[in-house]
Amino acid sequence: MNWVHIVIEIIVTINALAAIITVFREKRDIAATWAWLLVLFFLPVVGFIFYAFAGRKLPKGKMFQLKKETKIELQRVLARQTQELNNDHTDADKVVEDASGMATMFMNADAAFLSHRNRVKIITDGKELFHEMFQDIERAKKHIHIEFYTFYADKIGNEVLHLLEKKAAEGVEVRVLWDSWGSMGTKNKFFDHLRELGGHAYPFLGTHSAVTDFRLNFRDHRKIVVVDGQVAYTGGFNIGDQYLGRKKKFGYWRDTHLRIAGSGVYGLQARFIRDWNATDPEHPIDKVFDPGSVYFPVAKVNGNTSLQVVASGPDSDIETIKLGYLKLIYSAHRSIWIQTPYLIPDDSVLDALRVAALSGIDVRIMIPCMPDHAFVYRATQYYARQCAKWGIQIYNYDAGFLHAKTVVVDGKLGSVGSANLDFRSFKLNFEVNTFLYDEKVAQKLEEIFKADIRKSTLQTTKMYDEQSWWLKFKQYFSRLLSPIL
Structure with missing residues (x-):
């Protein structure tokens, strides 16, 4: 029995040392550090398999590319819009003032500019969302930019894809980003015909497979649609049948999304461009921020909503x-x-x-x-x-x-x-x-x-x-x- 005890002690010691080295080799906050130590200590072997999926961070090269892209500036666009369109927003000023410096905080932390006079619609039903989104995509003349955590190859996914293929065939610039883990089951070849028609589609940061990527964390959880730089959608819905209440497991899907028209679209457009250029640096979108440019046309909406589009992620230490x-x-x-x-x-x-x-x-x-x-x-x-x-x-x-x-x-x-x-x-x-x-x-x-x-x-x-x-x-x-x- 002595040799059995010795073997067990050796395994426990090796496991403990491996756990400490594994967890402390990457910078984490204290709560996450202790949580991972708990998993690795009490679940030998199994814990390390789980860590391989959920504990590793993004490669430094991808982080560098994301940080590089976050330096995008929209100052010329903002100055022009402020001068031409945002002079009369007394009520909005009062609400912003009541926010006690929130707008300033976002400007300093994320360069999130404050946009006035937007027209915003709240959508809580998946059928209504896709109906309106399809109408806006049908009207697209110049470009359609789509970024989703989930883009399933199911009924609604195919409907969206076929519409994008139709617009690409008409000469509209179509670009799609999706997350490989959130879109598990959707293969890269799903978008092949779209590419043949002149469209572009890539998994976020080039992670083509949820299996070979081998990493659960650091997912692209954003949901963005921008049409001609004039209308945008963002919120909680993804592209999949379950978001239309077609899955018995969930029943009715209750979510909230926004349709935005106005200069607030610039924030979502800029975010998409950053993510696209970090994903495909060999074929970047030209960062043209001059007012009236194809990606940032001068907004002509007379709405009542002031807003800021704010992004966050593991590429920044500021949450x-x-x-x-x-x-x-x-x-x-x-x-x-x-x-x-x-x-x-x-x-x-x-x-x-x-x-x-x-x-x-x-x-x-x-x-x-x-x-x-x-x-x-x-x-x-x-x-x-x-x-x-x-x-x-x-x-x-x-x-x-x-x-x-x-x-x-x-x-x-x-x-x-x-x-x-x-x-x-x-x-x-x-x-x-x-x-x-x-x-x-x-x-x-x-x-x-x-x-x-x-x-x-x-x-x-x-x-x-x-x-x-x-x-x-x-x-x-x-x-x-x-x-x-």
Whole structure:
């Protein structure tokens, strides 16, 4: 038996040393470091396989290319637009002023320019979204830029592809970016005919296969459509049948997306160009930012919404969208209403929510009633239970799967985008959100939230306390892994 003990001690020692070397060889925050040590220590071999998929960072060459592309400047476009179109926005100025420096923070952190006089429409139904998107794509004369985390080769995916092929055959510039992991099952050859017709399609950062890429983290979670530099779409929907409620597993898919017309489109156009040029540096898009250029035409929209398009990702140490969420929460005087499919906040966001609730602010958070990822959902339940103890109203959306990522504060300020209220969106994924300075838009978000409440169940502390010990154990265990989920 002595030799068995010796072998076990050697294996444990080697595993411990390998875990320490593996985790500390790359810079991480303390929470993620401890989470990975926990996995590698207590799951020998299996833990290292999991790390190979979910723990490794992007190659330095790809990070360098992304950082290089983020230096894009839009100052000449902004100056021209400000001079010609943004002179009369008194009401918008008041709302921006109420945001207590939020616009300035985004300018400093992400060079996100503040755009006025946009026309914004909120879309919450997949059928309506694709109907309007198809109409805008049909009208395209110059270019169509599409970037999605998920572009499935299913019914709606083929419909989108065939429309893009039609426009490419007409001579319209068509470019598509997709994430290989989020679009698992969609092969590169799916876009071959589009390429034959003169279109362009590449997986984000050249990761052609979700299997050979061998990396779960650092995904392109953005959702962007830009048509002729004049109209853009962004939010939570992807391209797939499930987003139209065609999958029995999820039922009705409840999401939130924006259709933007005006100079706010520039932010999404610039973000797409950065991602495209980092993905395909051999065939870059010419960065022409002169007003009136093909990619940045002078906006002629007379809308009422001021907004900023804000991006974040692992190519930057500044968690810009998370800072935006924090700024929204701390700016609240009356109410904070949040919808998110994944509620796994870090300590800074958790403390901000607790401070708001204890200060008497009406804090409400709506989450799905069903999981799409088991560990993530159990961790979400754990944090929901903690929030409920502080007086935060937690609602489970019962009419399908809630995938919307929205925040609305005091009926004045709002955010709609791709970023969830979780570690992954803050630190690991490439995300994009639109922060909105418009009372009418914010009040519309509140109305949507109220309508969803009628299809939801308020979760009480008593309901959480009556959960089984096994369910609570799964929640606690999942919470330990929250920094890497």
